[in-house]
Amino acid sequence: MTFQNPLNRRWLGFELSVLRRLKFASLAVPFAGQPDLEWYLKFWGKQTLTNDLCQWAWWMSRALVENQGERLTEEDVSLVLQNAYEPQTRLYNAALSHTLNELDAVWFDNIWQNIQLLPDESKRAMAYTLALGVADYIFAFEPATRDLRRPLSQIYLQLWRTQRKLVNNGQSNAALNQDAHEFIRSARVDLLFARFPRPQGLAGLRGTLAGWRETFVRGHEMFWDELIAAQRGKLGDAVSSKQQYLQLVSNFLAKAKHIPKWAIAHADDGFVSAGELGEIIRQHRRIELTYHKDFSDVLGGLNAYLIVA
Numbered sequence: 001m002t003f004q005n006p007l008n009r010r011w012l013g014f015e016l017s018v019l020r021r022l023k024f025a026s027l028a029v030p031f032a033g034q035p036d037l038e039w040y041l042k043f044w045g046k047q048t049l050t051n052d053l054c055q056w057a058w059w060m061s062r063a064l065v066e067n068q069g070e071r072l073t074e075e076d077v078s079l080v081l082q083n084a085y086e087p088q089t090r091l092y093n094a095a096l097s098h099t100l101n102e103l104d105a106v107w108f109d110n111i112w113q114n115i116q117l118l119p120d121e122s123k124r125a126m127a128y129t130l131a132l133g134v135a136d137y138i139f140a141f142e143p144a145t146r147d148l149r150r151p152l153s154q155i156y157l158q159l160w161r162t163q164r165k166l167v168n169n170g171q172s173n174a175a176l177n178q179d180a181h182e183f184i185r186s187a188r189v190d191l192l193f194a195r196f197p198r199p200q201g202l203a204g205l206r207g208t209l210a211g212w213r214e215t216f217v218r219g220h221e222m223f224w225d226e227l228i229a230a231q232r233g234k235l236g237d238a239v240s241s242k243q244q245y246l247q248l249v250s251n252f253l254a255k256a257k258h259i260p261k262w263a264i265a266h267a268d269d270g271f272v273s274a275g276e277l278g279e280i281i282r283q284h285r286r287i288e289l290t291y292h293k294d295f296s297d298v299l300g301g302l303n304a305y306l307i308v309a
Helices: 012-019 036-043 055-066 074-081 094-098 102-115 121-139 143-148 152-161 180-186 209-218 224-229 242-254 274-282
Strands: 026-029 047-051 174-176 191-195 261-268 289-294 303-308
Touching (some): 012 036, 012 261, 012 303, 026 036, 036 047, 036 055, 047 055, 047 180, 055 121, 055 174, 055 209, 074 102, 074 121, 074 152, 094 209, 102 121, 102 152, 121 209, 180 242, 242 274, 261 274, 274 289
Parallel strands (some): 026 047, 026 191, 047 174, 191 261
Antiparallel strands (some): 261 303, 289 303
C-alpha cells in the first residue's frame, strides 16, 4: 500500500536558515509532527518544548528532543526483535492487517508488544522511533519493487546502528502530548514556531502515513473518533471554508500573545494564501519580516513562507 504522505510538507533547510537569523534562547512548537527541526535546534543549544496531539509525534520528540543522550543497548534491541516473525493466534492490533501483508503485520505487531517490555519510557520512545523508520522503508516500495526489500529486522538493526546523534544540551527540553491550545497557553518561551494543521484536520490523517503511525503506536484504531471529536471548533478540526479556518488560527494566536516573537511557517497550497494568513497575524501584532522560498520547480514543491512577528 502506498500512502499519501503529509510529513513532507516542510522545507527544513529554509526554516533553519530563517531561524538562525532570529535571537531566541527557547521556543515552543505546538504542532510538532516529525521533530527534525527541533532536533537541530536542540544542537544549537536552544531550550526546545515540543507538543503534538498525535502520540507517534510525541514519542519521536521524546526520543530525539527530550532525551539527553540515552541510547538503546544491544540487549534492548534483541528484546524488541525477539520472535519478531513468529505468528500469534491473532494480531493484538488487528488494524495492521488493513494496510500490511500478513508477514509484515505479524512483525510490527510482535515488536510493538516487545517494546512494551522495555524498562522505561525513554527506551520505548527510541524503540518506537526506529520502528517508524522501518515503516517508512516498507511504504517507500511500490508493488513492483517489493521483492527488492530486505528483512525488516535487518532494517531495524541498521537504523539502530546509524541512528542520529543525541546530545545533552544542558537545557530543560520537553515533549508533551496535549491539546495545542493548552500547551501554548502555559508555554513560557522566547519564540513560538508554528506550522498550522491543514483544513482537513485530524480526520484527514487517518488514511495517511501519519495516520498509520498513530494506529501502530497506540496499538489499535478505536481512538480515532474520540480524538477527532475532541478537536471540534479548534485547529485540527476539519473545515470547509477559508473564513472558518482563519478564525481558528486567530483563536489560537490569541492564546499565544504572551510569547515575545512568533515564526509562522506556511505552504501556499491554494486554500489559504500567505497574504491572508498575514492579515490574521496583523490583527494580533505587527509583522516584522516575511521570508519566501519558491519550491515550485521541485516535484510536489510549493511556495514556502516564514512570517516573523
